[in-house]
Amino acid sequence: MHYSGERFTATYRLTGDADSARAKAQDICLEQTVELPDELVTDETIRGNVFGRIESFTPLDGIAFEARISFSVEIVGNELSQLVNVLFGNISLKPGIRLERVELSPALLENFRGPRFGRAGLRDFLKVPERPLLCTALKPMGMSAAQLADLAYQLALGGIDMIKDDHGLADQSFAPYEERVAQCAAAVARANAETHGHSVYAPNVTAPAPRVHERALFAKQNGAGALLICPGITGLDAMRALADDERLALPILSHPAMQGSLVANATTGISHFCLFGQLNRLAGADAAIFPNAGGRFFFTRDDCLALSAGCAAPMGDIKPIFPTPAGGMSLERVPEMRALYGRDVMFLIGGGLRSHSPDLVANCRYFQELAEEI
Amino acid sequence: MHYSGERFTATYRLTGDADSARAKAQDICLEQTVELPDELVTDETIRGNVFGRIESFTPLDGIAFEARISFSVEIVGNELSQLVNVLFGNISLKPGIRLERVELSPALLENFRGPRFGRAGLRDFLKVPERPLLCTALKPMGMSAAQLADLAYQLALGGIDMIKDDHGLADQSFAPYEERVAQCAAAVARANAETHGHSVYAPNVTAPAPRVHERALFAKQNGAGALLICPGITGLDAMRALADDERLALPILSHPAMQGSLVANATTGISHFCLFGQLNRLAGADAAIFPNAGGRFFFTRDDCLALSAGCAAPMGDIKPIFPTPAGGMSLERVPEMRALYGRDVMFLIGGGLRSHSPDLVANCRYFQELAEEI
Numbered sequence: 001m002h003y004s005g006e007r008f009t010a011t012y013r014l015t016g017d018a019d020s021a022r023a024k025a026q027d028i029c030l031e032q033t034v035e036l037p038d039e040l041v042t043d044e045t046i047r048g049n050v051f052g053r054i055e056s057f058t059p060l061d062g063i064a065f066e067a068r069i070s071f072s073v074e075i076v077g078n079e080l081s082q083l084v085n086v087l088f089g090n091i092s093l094k095p096g097i098r099l100e101r102v103e104l105s106p107a108l109l110e111n112f113r114g115p116r117f118g119r120a121g122l123r124d125f126l127k128v129p130e131r132p133l134l135c136t137a138l139k140p141m142g143m144s145a146a147q148l149a150d151l152a153y154q155l156a157l158g159g160i161d162m163i164k165d166d167h168g169l170a171d172q173s174f175a176p177y178e179e180r181v182a183q184c185a186a187a188v189a190r191a192n193a194e195t196h197g198h199s200v201y202a203p204n205v206t207a208p209a210p211r212v213h214e215r216a217l218f219a220k221q222n223g224a225g226a227l228l229i230c231p232g233i234t235g236l237d238a239m240r241a242l243a244d245d246e247r248l249a250l251p252i253l254s255h256p257a258m259q260g261s262l263v264a265n266a267t268t269g270i271s272h273f274c275l276f277g278q279l280n281r282l283a284g285a286d287a288a289i290f291p292n293a294g295g296r297f298f299f300t301r302d303d304c305l306a307l308s309a310g311c312a313a314p315m316g317d318i319k320p321i322f323p324t325p326a327g328g329m330s331l332e333r334v335p336e337m338r339a340l341y342g343r344d345v346m347f348l349i350g351g352g353l354r355s356h357s358p359d360l361v362a363n364c365r366y367f368q369e370l371a372e373e374i
Numbered sequence: 375m376h377y378s379g380e381r382f383t384a385t386y387r388l389t390g391d392a393d394s395a396r397a398k399a400q401d402i403c404l405e406q407t408v409e410l411p412d413e414l415v416t417d418e419t420i421r422g423n424v425f426g427r428i429e430s431f432t433p434l435d436g437i438a439f440e441a442r443i444s445f446s447v448e449i450v451g452n453e454l455s456q457l458v459n460v461l462f463g464n465i466s467l468k469p470g471i472r473l474e475r476v477e478l479s480p481a482l483l484e485n486f487r488g489p490r491f492g493r494a495g496l497r498d499f500l501k502v503p504e505r506p507l508l509c510t511a512l513k514p515m516g517m518s519a520a521q522l523a524d525l526a527y528q529l530a531l532g533g534i535d536m537i538k539d540d541h542g543l544a545d546q547s548f549a550p551y552e553e554r555v556a557q558c559a560a561a562v563a564r565a566n567a568e569t570h571g572h573s574v575y576a577p578n579v580t581a582p583a584p585r586v587h588e589r590a591l592f593a594k595q596n597g598a599g600a601l602l603i604c605p606g607i608t609g610l611d612a613m614r615a616l617a618d619d620e621r622l623a624l625p626i627l628s629h630p631a632m633q634g635s636l637v638a639n640a641t642t643g644i645s646h647f648c649l650f651g652q653l654n655r656l657a658g659a660d661a662a663i664f665p666n667a668g669g670r671f672f673f674t675r676d677d678c679l680a681l682s683a684g685c686a687a688p689m690g691d692i693k694p695i696f697p698t699p700a701g702g703m704s705l706e707r708v709p710e711m712r713a714l715y716g717r718d719v720m721f722l723i724g725g726g727l728r729s730h731s732p733d734l735v736a737n738c739r740y741f742q743e744l745a746e747e748i
Contacts, residue, residue: 001518001548031670034514035540036725046516074547075515079582081607082544085631089541089604092634093671093701140408141449142420144375166409167463170456173448174375208453209583209612230463233455235609238583257459260466261636261643269635296405297467327467351410 003049007070008105010087014065015096015267024097025054025067031090033075050075064267066100078111080237080283088270099270101310102278109316116243117251117286118319119312119344125225125251126161127198132338132371133322133346134159134364135253135287136353138184139166145175149183151360155353156191156199158364162287162346163188164228165204167255177203178218185223200225202253205242212238216248226251226286232258236283243284253324254285264298272303277310281318287346291327292337301340308341322346331356331363334370347371377423381444382479384461388439389470389641398471399428399441405464407449424449438641440474452485454611454657462644473644475684476652483690490617491625491660492693493686493718499599499625500535501572506712506745507696507720508533508738509627509661510727512558513540519549523557525734529727530565530573532738536661536720537562538602539578541629551577551589552596559597574599576627579616586612590622600625600660606632610657617658627698628659638672646677651684655692661720665701666711675714682715696720705730705737708744721745 014021029052171177291297312320326348388395403426545551636643665671686694700722
């Protein structure tokens with residue numbers, strides 16, 4: 001077995017005093033690789049190449065340390081599933097360890113194309129060169145496919161760039177997937193023909209494992225212009241497989257359902273920067289939906305800024321993507337979000353777009369005006 | 375749209391005083407269904423059928439309440455992915471909400487066969503009518519397929535029932551999947567022929583989404599006798615799809631990698647009972663591997679007992695499964711685990727089986743003796 005010597009690194013925040021934090025770092029080197037006590041691994045090639053290695057260990061504050069740990073690229077192979085496992089699989093079950101960020105090496109990055117569109121590509125695709133992108137959701141569940149399509153038609157008339165399914169729309173009898181997708185895509189196309197607009201419809205393809213790809217192909221064949229998926233439910237690699245499929249070639253919105261527990265606690269889990277930024281990009285998302293601070297969820301302003309930074313931090317040829325603040329946002333908050341995130345952002349406003357005034361089309365146009373203001 | 379009136383329930387632990395906990399319960403009824411404020415949903419059919427409903431609300435202790443919330447079966451359809459989303463998708467992103475347990479209704483349960491084998495079926499399959507089952511792992515990563523196969527041979531000679539890949543063995547160049555699976559399965563078969571034993575080899579099929587099923591089929595065709603998968607990486611439904619496939623018809627071991635953050639905090643996430651017991655069973659696991667108390671991980675004795683209870687709690691026709699304590703266990707701890715979990719348990723001992731004495735086959739036989747003692 002030949003090892004290239006090429007290594008990638010993961011940086012962990014380790015809670016505890018210097019001794020216990022260092023013990024955690026040493027443990028990660030074994031737990032994420034050989035899963036055996038040091039003394040039971042006698043093969044020198046394995047010890048020298050498979051063990052993780054502490055590259056740096058620095059105090060963060062009185063109660064935590066940061067350890068940068070490197071791993072051989074060979075222990076991942078070329079699979080996202082195993083990369084995720086090496087980064088945080090077993091140690092998700094240990095206390096006081098948080099994955100902060102990853103620095104992948106060239107040979108490892110070559111395995112991942114990342115977002116097919118990214119920021120520039122999605123702007124081209126939607127014909128929106130400058131301003132923040134506009135997104136909203138079809139809801140509530142319980143509406144029929146025809147009702148949802150009518151809603152999609154009005155939202156497209158109003159000029160919303162990205163009209164996505166609510167992530168709770170799956171394949172329920174009130175609006176079966178194929179019926180819903182065909183009708184909503186047709187409704188958006190009809191509105192575009194009237195306005196000469198470029199709105200797209202993004203159906204939810206979060207589904208049983210054998211159905212995800214099948215639904216995405218149906219969406220493409222029936223005129224959908226993007227896809228929505230919850231990688232916390234399907235696994236990150238199901239999203240990656242959609243992004244990589246040339247037959248689809250559609251922008252992908254990543255929804256954070258079920259991922260909350262990974263970021264619920266500052267001493268465990270994965271950082272917002274890494275999970276919603278770096279890992280989403282590696283897995284092919286073009287936009288990372290997240291619950292903005294001051295909405296219905298627990299993310300703080302700092303969490304959101306870190307997440308946004310992860311959407312654009314340098315990562316080889318992996319493109320930057322759109323942070324997509326959501327979760328109880330209102331039109332009134334657009335100027336503040338514009339100031340916080342800059343112009344490379346997608347605003348996702350659901351209920352707030354309905355409640356602003358009874359005229360939904362007018363509300364959409366007002367949304368666009370707000371987004372265009374500098 | 376016709377609603378049957380049949381509902382299933384989820385019970386949540388809500389942190390806070392009575393007012394804030396009740397507000398959380400009311401919020402769950404909307405957040406997990408319509409995702410709109412109450413006043414924006416005017417359709418009476420949707421209000422009456424799609425909204426979640428608080429069935430009971432009771433104090434737990436000074437700082438938490440328990441709310442039992444019911445949902446129409448129609449909002450799930452027949453898909454595990456959407457069931458998981460309704461149970462905990464968006465509210466994973468809200469503080470102070472923990473999913474404790476689910477009670478599924480007959481029409482919903484009909485969609486899920488659950489474990490193909492379960493306790494009785496796995497005992498039949500492995501020809502072990504009475505005693506606890508024995509499991510160990512092939513490791514460390516970095517060994518060649520031939521070396522792993524030699525190890526598997528010795529473990530099978532020693533009479534280990536279930537010889538699984540370490541969950542970090544994927545498709546790396548040091549032991550490529552197909553080569554490893556073919557050689558390890560053949561090695562176990564050779565040992566069985568010598569001992570007239572019934573050991574099985576369980577390769578790890580945690581893989582990129584489009585490869586999981588392909589690898590499982592390869593395993594079946596090449597003599598593997600069970601499958602190992604990490605649903606925290608692949609998504610629960612990928613495991614369900616393996617369990618449901620008649621072409622495979624192999625027992626499934628569920629590994630907890632990446633699921634730690636869901637159970638890391640008593641005020642958020644999902645209970646051990648529900649995640650590792652109820653949801654694992656619904657998703658087809660025959661055995662739930664977990665880090666036992668007093669090993670290398672953070673589970674307490676109470677966590678483990680709750681998990682074990684979830685492996686057997688009544689759930690319609692969904693079979694009970696084997697709790698599989700692991701994570702740094704030693705032979706010395708077998709009697710204590712036997713006392714704690716009873717006989718319907720699978721003991722998973724990895725490194726501890728190697729370090730007991732230099733004679734691995736003898737160690738395995740001693741493991742079996744310990745497990746047989748009452």
